[in-house]
Amino acid sequence: MELLLYSLFFAIICLDKKHAFQFALSQPILTSTFIGLLLDAVVPAMYFGLLVQLLWLGNLPFGASKTPEGNISSIIGTWLYVEYHAVYAANGQFIILFLFIYIVIISYLASKTETYLRHVNVRLFDYAYESMQEDTNPRIGKVLSAALGLQLLANWITIVSTLLTGRLILNHLLNYISTDLSEIWQFVDVAIWAAGIGLVISVYKDIKLKKIIVGIALITLLTIEVI
């Protein structure tokens, strides 16, 4: 019951990304905090939320372009991280590796679902247009409610199904992963941070800005090392 209620809450939050309001509530840095507060594990939730936050900032949803649905997948990743990181602490980096791959796959599938729903919205649009006769009241509000409802349902199904699937896979997988192999995935979080930084820097097209970023980074690094 808790799973259904919480996932419904996050399915509603995810509507904020594109479909309604757009107050940026669905950004991983915020949703991970909500997850942490709900599951009483704020620190690990925030850690994972921060780790994946930068990955999605480089995706610019210009016009009708399709971008990965990173916000919804980050919710699932953070939720699973909170559930597993403490129990399997010795395999922490492996859990991060698995969840990273898992959220990338979910972001792709959720993006495909959204594309499909945009096609469904064409039918809703046709219905609104064709039913607009001279003696009827406009049905735009009803049509928009239907579009929002379908998106909410898709979000909810995505969260619940991928959470359950993720649990199933992790429960199975973690029985076979030896802690002796932890050296192999010890740098996974470094790579995720670096990929996130690279993706954010790609937003700044001007070469001068890129040079300034490198300069600030070097000064910060040297200052911290000296201190």
Add this chain to the structure above:
Amino acid sequence: MQRNVFIKVFIRSFFMQSGWNYKSLLSLGFCFSILPVARYLYKKDKAKTAAFVKRHLSFINGHPFFMSYALGATIRLEEEIEKGNSGVEQLVKFKEALIGPLGALGDQIFWASVKPATFTLGVLGFFLIENINLRLTFLCLLAILYNVPHLYIRIVGIIRGYKEGFSVFKFLKIENFKQIRVFYSILGVISIGLVTGWIAASYINLNIPAIIVFVLSLGFALYTKSKKSKTYLAMIFPVVIALIVGFINYIV
């Protein structure tokens, strides 16, 4: 036009993208937002309301926040049409011409400046602040930092669009939003620079394999995204690099 009509349009504009579809893009959201104007101008004249709805179900696109300028100007032009001072054709052409500027401005200002700057600052803030209560306060500040320009554009857009009507075109230039763009660009550049330095210092700590992973991953992601626009490859390949380096480290 009564003030409550503007308020209704403003509230409804938050659903601009709810009915996004491949045929008319934002038209369902746009039409829904502007419907209170039809109810105000045509009251119970169903034929005129139907004509109003049909002309606003035509193809339109733009950045969802900046669509407020199109809404404001359209309210003004609809008033002119109702008074008989303007034609429907002019309005349709005007809306089509707004698509380019509204999209380009919003994308540059919000998706490429405000959003990355705000949430990169968020990551930086979480590194610097360890106290949970202070982090929660900081999150509220982030929400304000993002939503002040967001709500400003939504509100001012409707007002300015209504005042200017056709002339709103002249105002929709990047120079007129330079302050927002420059402020958030500076904030973003400083934040990502500090985050990079901080992570480099925290995670690498003069560990040679980690330095290799960090530098190669960052460079690869930046190159792949900037030059090839391959997002998934830019995310996945750094992890492959990390696994290869980790495996070599494990064997050696």
